[in-house]
Amino acid sequence: MEKLVEVIDIKKHFPVRSGLLGKKQSVKAVDGVNFHIAKGEVLSLVGESGCGKSTTGRLVVRLLPLTGGRVIFDGADITDISEPNMRPKRKDMQMIFQDPYSSLNPRMKVKRLVSEPLLVHTDMDEAARHKRVEELLEVVGLPRGSINKYPHEFSGGQRQRIGIARAISVNPKLIVADEPVSALDVSVQSQVLNLLQDLQKDLGLTYLFISHNLSVVEHISDRICVMYLGKIAEVATRDQLYENPMHPYTKALLSAVPIPDPSKKRRRIILKGDIPSPVNPPAGCNFHTRCHECMDVCKHEPPQPKDVGNGHIVACHHHLC
Amino acid sequence: MQNEKVLELTNLRTQFITKDSTSTAVNGVSYHIKRGEVLGLVGESGCGKSVTALSIMRLFRDTPGRITGGAVMFGGRNITEISEREMAKIRGKEIAMIFQEPMSSLNPTMKIGKQLTEVILKHRHISVREAKELALDMLRQVGIPRAEQLMNEFPHQLSGGMNQRVMIAMGMSLNPSVLIADEPTTALDVTIQAQILELMKSINEEHGMSILLITHDLGVVAEMCHRVVVMYAGRVVEEADVHSLFAKPLHPYTHGLIDSTPVIGARIERLKSIRGNVPSLDNMPEGCVFGPRCDSFEDRCGREEPPVFHIEQQGVLRKCRCWTAESQSVGKD
Numbered sequence: 001m002e003k004l005v006e007v008i009d010i011k012k013h014f015p016v017r018s019g020l021l022g023k024k025q026s027v028k029a030v031d032g033v034n035f036h037i038a039k040g041e042v043l044s045l046v047g048e049s050g051c052g053k054s055t056t057g058r059l060v061v062r063l064l065p066l067t068g069g070r071v072i073f074d075g076a077d078i079t080d081i082s083e084p085n086m087r088p089k090r091k092d093m094q095m096i097f098q099d100p101y102s103s104l105n106p107r108m109k110v111k112r113l114v115s116e117p118l119l120v121h122t123d124m125d126e127a128a129r130h131k132r133v134e135e136l137l138e139v140v141g142l143p144r145g146s147i148n149k150y151p152h153e154f155s156g157g158q159r160q161r162i163g164i165a166r167a168i169s170v171n172p173k174l175i176v177a178d179e180p181v182s183a184l185d186v187s188v189q190s191q192v193l194n195l196l197q198d199l200q201k202d203l204g205l206t207y208l209f210i211s212h213n214l215s216v217v218e219h220i221s222d223r224i225c226v227m228y229l230g231k232i233a234e235v236a237t238r239d240q241l242y243e244n245p246m247h248p249y250t251k252a253l254l255s256a257v258p259i260p261d262p263s264k265k266r267r268r269i270i271l272k273g274d275i276p277s278p279v280n281p282p283a284g285c286n287f288h289t290r291c292h293e294c295m296d297v298c299k300h301e302p303p304q305p306k307d308v309g310n311g312h313i314v315a316c317h318h319h320l321c
Numbered sequence: 322m323q324n325e326k327v328l329e330l331t332n333l334r335t336q337f338i339t340k341d342s343t344s345t346a347v348n349g350v351s352y353h354i355k356r357g358e359v360l361g362l363v364g365e366s367g368c369g370k371s372v373t374a375l376s377i378m379r380l381f382r383d384t385p386g387r388i389t390g391g392a393v394m395f396g397g398r399n400i401t402e403i404s405e406r407e408m409a410k411i412r413g414k415e416i417a418m419i420f421q422e423p424m425s426s427l428n429p430t431m432k433i434g435k436q437l438t439e440v441i442l443k444h445r446h447i448s449v450r451e452a453k454e455l456a457l458d459m460l461r462q463v464g465i466p467r468a469e470q471l472m473n474e475f476p477h478q479l480s481g482g483m484n485q486r487v488m489i490a491m492g493m494s495l496n497p498s499v500l501i502a503d504e505p506t507t508a509l510d511v512t513i514q515a516q517i518l519e520l521m522k523s524i525n526e527e528h529g530m531s532i533l534l535i536t537h538d539l540g541v542v543a544e545m546c547h548r549v550v551v552m553y554a555g556r557v558v559e560e561a562d563v564h565s566l567f568a569k570p571l572h573p574y575t576h577g578l579i580d581s582t583p584v585i586g587a588r589i590e591r592l593k594s595i596r597g598n599v600p601s602l603d604n605m606p607e608g609c610v611f612g613p614r615c616d617s618f619e620d621r622c623g624r625e626e627p628p629v630f631h632i633e634q635q636g637v638l639r640k641c642r643c644w645t646a647e648s649q650s651v652g653k654d
Binding site: 185190191193242255259260270 | 365366466480482483510511512513514515516518519537538539540541542543544563564567568577578579581582583584585586588589591592593594595596598599
């Protein structure tokens, strides 16, 4: 198994100042995260709002500078390389965003939107680019006539297809998809998920898939990383995570998802309280304030992630012994 | 749950009329809510589910929306016809509503306590002190810790889940007979959603309050509702009790919707989907509005729009707007 991406202890702290002369504090959006993505794999980052999953995605493709840690991409350490040296690498890592409204320039026609990465990263001439855009539109299932239309002429699902066409235009190795189907209606969501799966198979892509939707994540992932307040709670393969979740947060998260089957009644773990602020995360295990299995040690000692077998990693005192 | 209908819509039509266009967001919608029932109203964006709720409440201020046909029966009266002054007495007191974005429904410049007491005082002739007591009591009932402190805080100081609890407390404070909840948990995280759903369930069970739950999430429907109305393109396409609906959906759209929802533990290779997109209001297809996306499409569907057929299954009445249901129908709307 060859690693395409490896992140080592990455951190992103955003400075904030509270009040007029308030003391300097920082939001620890990502605070010491480790994982890797194998070539051809779909790794998902799941968690609730503010857990740092989107920031992690942006750190991997270096859309944000790191506060600490290292990012290895395709064998090369890209942590400290300069922007001009980074640019050719960007061809290999593309992004798909949640809101296809705001990620497509409303004044550009589809042709321009999809061919822009080709303009930046290849030396194709106008005719070659046109041909390539036509091919791409066909691949993502948009009608031929789309090439001269503007984004507002499309529905949400079709717009997301434009975003996907743009992302795959330069044959990237990695695609970071940040909540790509969250803004779509279910009947359209499944069309886009199927398209993403087909493309991954056909083009041998590697995905970092970011989502809060655990049903979608189960459907698309090979492995899953559960994040809570900037840290990793659990990393496991899909089967390990959904059949044998170990972290109390993962268990609660899975039990909270409403199941569309009224004949199934489950025991649900209802977590107390709200997600704490990432400015002042709780001491000890950052989940202990809401944990239904909290012990004394959890309040003081942050648990270190531990491999409990077959690459199943859990950061919880219950699994440290 | 009783059989008494607390709210009934018959053939409701709501249109948005501007100088150059008229779009019909709700086109002949009929359904009712029984006392003590949680009725789910499902459908995808633009199907008209929220507009039917706004029509019930007559909340069209500053929009070109207008009820142009049909009736909303509540307490023996057609409330689409009563005066605005009469309606103001019903709104909030008899029928309360909570929205998807609790933040934008609360006044950002007013303390939570003030907002709650103001609503109470508007509808009830009690002293300010009594109103404050009641507000505090409501906040405790919806499971808000440190309720006293919270009375003196502003909405921006609270989380989304807490604000939604405040909205529910406000909705319940006047003890309405119907609570309309429009995507109440869509903006919330899944663990917070679980808390709010639990709260709404207990309100329904303990106070017997009828709830009209508007959502696009079939999981929420299965978990919460007794009966379900499915809408598509401004129309009701199916109505059934929740068990029958999921066990055997009759309308091809409902079928497609259930099949395209990924389910935890299902592990299917490939998700089913409904081809094409939802039609836009100003460009409705001829005949059945779902026709162009339907797998059971026949010639007739392209020419004639099907009525809502009534079907009886094991003594339970269901409704379905599809020609495929015609042969088993015992009546129609």
